[in-house]
Amino acid sequence: MTAASEQSGAEVLLRALKDQGVEVIFGYPGGAVLPIYDGLFRQNAIRHVLVRHEQGAVHAAEGYARSTGRVGVVLVTSGPGATNAVTGLVDALMDSIPIVCLTGQVPTHLIGNDAFQEADTTGITRPATKHNYLVKRPGDLARAVHEAFIVARSGRPGPVVIDLPKDIMIGKAPYSGPPENGHPSYRPRTEPDPAAIGRAVDLLKGARRPIIYTGGGVINSGEEAAALLRTLVRLTGFPCTSTLMGLGAVPASDPRFLGMLGMHGTYEANLAMHGCDVMLAIGARFDDRVTGRLDAFSPGSRKIHADIDPSSVNKNVPVEVPILGDAGRVLARLIEAYEADPRSPDRAALAEWWREIDGWRARESLSFTQELTPGAVIKPQHAIRRLFEATRGLGKEVFVTTEVGQHQMWAAQHFGFEEPRHWMTSGGLGTMGYGLPAAIGVQIAHPDGLVIDIAGEASILMNIQEMSTVAQYRLPVKVFILNNQYMGMVRQWQELLHGGRYAESFMAALPDFVKLAESFHATGLRAESVEQLDEVIRAMLATDGPVIADIAVDPKENCFPMIPSGAAHNDMILSAATEDRAAGITDPGLVLV
Amino acid sequence: MAGDAGLRFATISVLVENEPGILARVVGLFSGRGYNIDSLTVAPVDETARLSRINIVTSGTEMVIEQIKAQLGRLVPVYRVADLGREGPHIAREMALIKVAGTGEKRAEALRIAEAFRARVVDATTESFIFELTGGTEKLDAFLALVRPLGLAEVSRTGIAAIARGTRTI
Numbered sequence: 001m002t003a004a005s006e007q008s009g010a011e012v013l014l015r016a017l018k019d020q021g022v023e024v025i026f027g028y029p030g031g032a033v034l035p036i037y038d039g040l041f042r043q044n045a046i047r048h049v050l051v052r053h054e055q056g057a058v059h060a061a062e063g064y065a066r067s068t069g070r071v072g073v074v075l076v077t078s079g080p081g082a083t084n085a086v087t088g089l090v091d092a093l094m095d096s097i098p099i100v101c102l103t104g105q106v107p108t109h110l111i112g113n114d115a116f117q118e119a120d121t122t123g124i125t126r127p128a129t130k131h132n133y134l135v136k137r138p139g140d141l142a143r144a145v146h147e148a149f150i151v152a153r154s155g156r157p158g159p160v161v162i163d164l165p166k167d168i169m170i171g172k173a174p175y176s177g178p179p180e181n182g183h184p185s186y187r188p189r190t191e192p193d194p195a196a197i198g199r200a201v202d203l204l205k206g207a208r209r210p211i212i213y214t215g216g217g218v219i220n221s222g223e224e225a226a227a228l229l230r231t232l233v234r235l236t237g238f239p240c241t242s243t244l245m246g247l248g249a250v251p252a253s254d255p256r257f258l259g260m261l262g263m264h265g266t267y268e269a270n271l272a273m274h275g276c277d278v279m280l281a282i283g284a285r286f287d288d289r290v291t292g293r294l295d296a297f298s299p300g301s302r303k304i305h306a307d308i309d310p311s312s313v314n315k316n317v318p319v320e321v322p323i324l325g326d327a328g329r330v331l332a333r334l335i336e337a338y339e340a341d342p343r344s345p346d347r348a349a350l351a352e353w354w355r356e357i358d359g360w361r362a363r364e365s366l367s368f369t370q371e372l373t374p375g376a377v378i379k380p381q382h383a384i385r386r387l388f389e390a391t392r393g394l395g396k397e398v399f400v401t402t403e404v405g406q407h408q409m410w411a412a413q414h415f416g417f418e419e420p421r422h423w424m425t426s427g428g429l430g431t432m433g434y435g436l437p438a439a440i441g442v443q444i445a446h447p448d449g450l451v452i453d454i455a456g457e458a459s460i461l462m463n464i465q466e467m468s469t470v471a472q473y474r475l476p477v478k479v480f481i482l483n484n485q486y487m488g489m490v491r492q493w494q495e496l497l498h499g500g501r502y503a504e505s506f507m508a509a510l511p512d513f514v515k516l517a518e519s520f521h522a523t524g525l526r527a528e529s530v531e532q533l534d535e536v537i538r539a540m541l542a543t544d545g546p547v548i549a550d551i552a553v554d555p556k557e558n559c560f561p562m563i564p565s566g567a568a569h570n571d572m573i574l575s576a577a578t579e580d581r582a583a584g585i586t587d588p589g590l591v592l593v
Numbered sequence: 594m595a596g597d598a599g600l601r602f603a604t605i606s607v608l609v610e611n612e613p614g615i616l617a618r619v620v621g622l623f624s625g626r627g628y629n630i631d632s633l634t635v636a637p638v639d640e641t642a643r644l645s646r647i648n649i650v651t652s653g654t655e656m657v658i659e660q661i662k663a664q665l666g667r668l669v670p671v672y673r674v675a676d677l678g679r680e681g682p683h684i685a686r687e688m689a690l691i692k693v694a695g696t697g698e699k700r701a702e703a704l705r706i707a708e709a710f711r712a713r714v715v716d717a718t719t720e721s722f723i724f725e726l727t728g729g730t731e732k733l734d735a736f737l738a739l740v741r742p743l744g745l746a747e748v749s750r751t752g753i754a755a756i757a758r759g760t761r762t763i
Contacts, residue, residue: 126618127625131669134613151669185610186669311663314656 006172009141010039013102013164015175016145018045022073024064024444025049025102026057030077031117032104035169049444049473052465054081056437058088058159059463062097063441066424067399069222071152072441074101079117082124082163087431089128089159094428095245096220098157100148101129107167108136121163130158131186136165138173146178155188156309157220188308192325192333199321200280200304201337207278208349209356210238213261213290216245216427217283217307217327219420225249225328226420229282232335233257237350239357241269243284244412245427252416258357259366262290263563264409267365267572268357270561274569275356279303283327286316287428288592296568306330365561365574366413374531380407380482380553383533384414384454387480390537396450398422399442403435403459406488406559411454433462436479440466443475450478450541457483457550458507467520470546478540479548481513484555492558496573497565497590517548526550565592602631603658604650604677604685604755608763610670611637611645618668619647628653628661632687632730632752644672646763648755650685650730675763677755685755689733694721695744703743710736721746 007015013036017025024047029037040048051057054076061072072092076085082103092099103125106115122134131151133144141164148160204210212233218225226249233240233256240250241261250257259266261273270292273279279301284290286305291297294316303319305312306327313322323330370382384407391398400415401424402408408425417423424442426434435453443451453460460481470477482488490505514524523543527536533551540549562573566589609615616635623630632650637643651661658676666674677683691712693703696719707714707724710732716723726736730753737748757763 122614123617126614127621132614136613155667183669185672188667309663309667311660311667313663315660315663318656 006174008035008039009138009164009169009171009173010035012141012173012175013145013169014039014043014046016142017073019177020071020146020149022046022071025073025075026051026060026064026441027075028054028057028077028081030081030104032078032106032166033075033081033102033164033169035166036075036102036104036164048075049440050469051437051440052468053463054084055088055433056440056463056466056469058085058092058099058101059431059434059437060441060444061099062088062092062095062434063401063424063438064445065097065099065441066219066438067421067442068445069421071098071100071149074099076101076103077117078104078106078121079119082119082121086124086128087429089125089161091426091429091431091434092159093128093130095426096157096216097159098152099159100152101159101161103161103163105134105163105165108165109167111165121161125161128159129161132161132163134163135168138168138171141168141173142176143179147183150183151186154183155186156217156312189324190308190326190329192306192323192330194333196321196323197330197333197337200323200334201341203278203302203304203321204236204280204338205341205343205345207238208346209275209277209353210236210350211272211276211279212238212240213242213273213279213281213284214240214246214249215243215282215284218246218249219283221283221327223420225326225331228328228331228335230254232331232338235335235338236345238280239272239354241265241273243287243290243427244425246284247412247423248417248420251418253418258361260412262287263292264413264559264561266413267363267561267574268360270563270569270572271360272357273298276301281305281319282330283307285312288316291316292563292571293566293568293589298569363574365572370530372530374529376530377554378527378530378533378551380410380484380557381414382530383482383551383553384410386533387452387454387537388415390534390541391450391452394450394541396448397446399424399439399446399449399451401425401435401438401442401451401453403453403455403462404430404432405456405459406484406492407454407456407459407482409559410482415454432459436460436463436477437466437469439477439479440469440473440475443477444473451476452478452480455479455481456488457481457485457510457513458487464516467517467522467546471521475546476544477546479546480540481548481550482553483510483513483550484553484557485510486555489559495558513548513550517546520546522546522548524548524550526552528552565589599654600652601655601658602650602652603661603679604648604683604753605662605665606675606677606755606763607647607649607665607671608673609645609647609668610672611643612670615645615670616647618670619649619665622664622668623651626660626664628657634752634754648753650753673763675757677757680757681761682758683755684758685729685753686727687730687733687751687753688725688727689737689748689750690715691724691726691737691740691745692721692747693724693740693744694746696720699743703740706736706739706743712736
């Protein structure tokens with residue numbers, strides 16, 4: 001590489017991004033990244049979306065990544081730019097979302113000198129990312145960028161930070177294209193071991209009370225994996241359930257889908273998990289929200305666990321058949337081996353198992369009572385059901401993001417997801433403030449889609465500044481606030497576990513969300529009681545631009561069913577009417593979150 | 594620790610890309626996830642100093658040890674993780690520099706014990722010795738126990754370096 005062919009570091013960076021297929025960056029400028037912004041200004045291949053806070057940039061990139069399957073790209077400045085991004089990075093790490101986050105850094109000769117806007121970004125983000133890089137030599141720049149994309153999207157996806165000192169961006173640097181042989185040390189196994197597939201099919205063919213339990217890994221693997229999962233469910237006739245992150249892989253309307261499992265999962269999904277004799281887990285990680293009390297988790301089952309991340313296997317729950325590999329490849333091999341196996345499954349036992357499950361289903365654990373007389377208070381579940389019904393048959397692709405709390409669980413329970421990559425929520429980290437910026441990212445990727453952030457009035461205030469981004473880019477995002485004037489999930493736990501002492505969970509001094517919408521050049525709507533709900537939903541969906549719909553809902557409504565912390569799957573609270581609601585909550589359970 | 598039911602010691606060797614921050618990554622993994630580190634050594638091991646070998650002695654239940662190996666294995670700059678005790682016989686050695694201060698009979702006794710342990714004297718004054726001793730952790734512990742009442746003043750230990758016996762490599 002001759003000096004004449006060398007470009008500035010910023011130009012090399014942008015060229016590498018272009019070669020990685022990057023079309024859009026979510027970012028916020030600052031001193032340390034001025035050379036990169038100057039480079040962006042002088043090209044047209046990559047679009048930049050200006051957010052209003054760096055956390056919003058990462059969540060927007062997450063929404064973009066999750067709804068497209070591509071790597072989301074973030075650009076922030078040094079110091080506070082980087083530290084503001086940390087919550088988003090951990091969110092992406094917990095939920096396995098591929099992100100490349102470019103952070104500015106003070107020039108190399110000032111690193112360690114407590115310079116203005118200096119932070120030890122690689123030190124701070126080491127446990128917040130899948131991997132990170134500090135580029136200290138111009139010759140390392142192009143390789144680091146290409147490697148970062150490989151790491152972010154392969155294996156179990158995750159966020160990668162590249163810390164870029166300003167002098168490296170200004171000085172000359174050589175360019176090299178993406179490496180042909182992949183990453184030197186990072187080579188995750190994607191193709192499953194045939195022997196493990198064989199043992200899994202042995203168990204599946206002999207199962208009398210099987211269940212398929214899937215998670216975000218199936219979504220991350222791609223549309224093909226979700227299609228294969230549907231094939232497997234059809235082929236076997238087995239009941240299946242999903243984690244919060246995996247919703248949409250199997251259509252909610254499929255009769256073999258039992259709904260979400262876990263803390264706020266359906267009665268039938270949790271009891272089927274508890275009573276099964278063979279469990280096939282794919283791309284799910286036996287999270288504490290899913291398992292409840294570990295020593296009482298599915299006690300009579302033999303378990304097959306397919307995951308691309310070896311550290312997810314046997315972490316919380318010991319399994320008989322671990323399968324390492326990509327969810328899509330595992331499903332393809334499982335289907336082949338299941339079909340090739342001459343043994344016929346025990347149809348009679350399966351039919352009996354379905355009768356038992358149908359008995360649990362008949363309990364209608366998601367039911368709620370909505371009074372329909374005018375003036376009646378709106379139940380949040382009813383609001384989501386009506387929203388879901390109103391969005392069907394619109395002829396638009398519907399994407400839903402959420403914030404975190406009761407509204408999130410109600411959305412998971414009552415909004416039927418039929419396709420993968422149409423449901424974006426913060427699962428592992430539980431980040432309030434995720435939904436609005438995530439909706440921005442989704443809308444940027446899908447300009448013609450209907451993107452709805454189902455929010456709570458507390459969560460939405462955590463990143464409300466992103467309404468300004470919505471306005472700037474004329475994004476027709478719909479914010480649907482279930483306004484119960486409380487941090488609802490906190491209030492619920494205080495009611496159930498802390499004697500109804502509602503410490504600091506009441507949202508005093510809330511803004512007028514209609515005026516707030518208008519001040520951000522959006523349309524504001526409000527429904528006070530049940531007869532106004534459908535009209536507000538209709539008006540929201542009929543509006544071309546962004547809308548905040550403020551839905552006043554019952555402040556006392558709790559999210560059920562619920563497995564209390566520290567309790568087992570068969571120890572669910574089904575409704576507020578259940579007597580002895582604290583039953584099953586143990587002292588060890590009280591310390592759990 | 595490792596005497597308790599279900600707990601075992603493990604000697605884990607990790608071959609890593611010798612890049613800045615790799616040791617912080619490994620140590621952060623242990624502290625962040627609450628694993629024990631009983632001993633840790635690290636140094637470059639190939640001629641171009643591109644690869645480093647990290648040897649870690651840790652303890653935990655079988656499930657925890659397997660988690661540690663899986664967590665180490667998924668670090669991006671890691672090439673190979675070997676659980677030396679599980680994969681076959683291995684040699685583990687550490688070196689210590691041991692300062693014993695004293696005079697008279699105690700000083701002479703320290704020297705006699707050092708000879709029995711084949712510790713080398715690498716520094717001597719009329720009131721002190723510095724011994725260099727190489728061996729397994731138990732041998733070093735035994736020597737230190739014997740010289741403690743004889744005026745043990747200071748110890749510097751390297752931690753474990755370990756390698757598989759025979760032709761097997763990491």
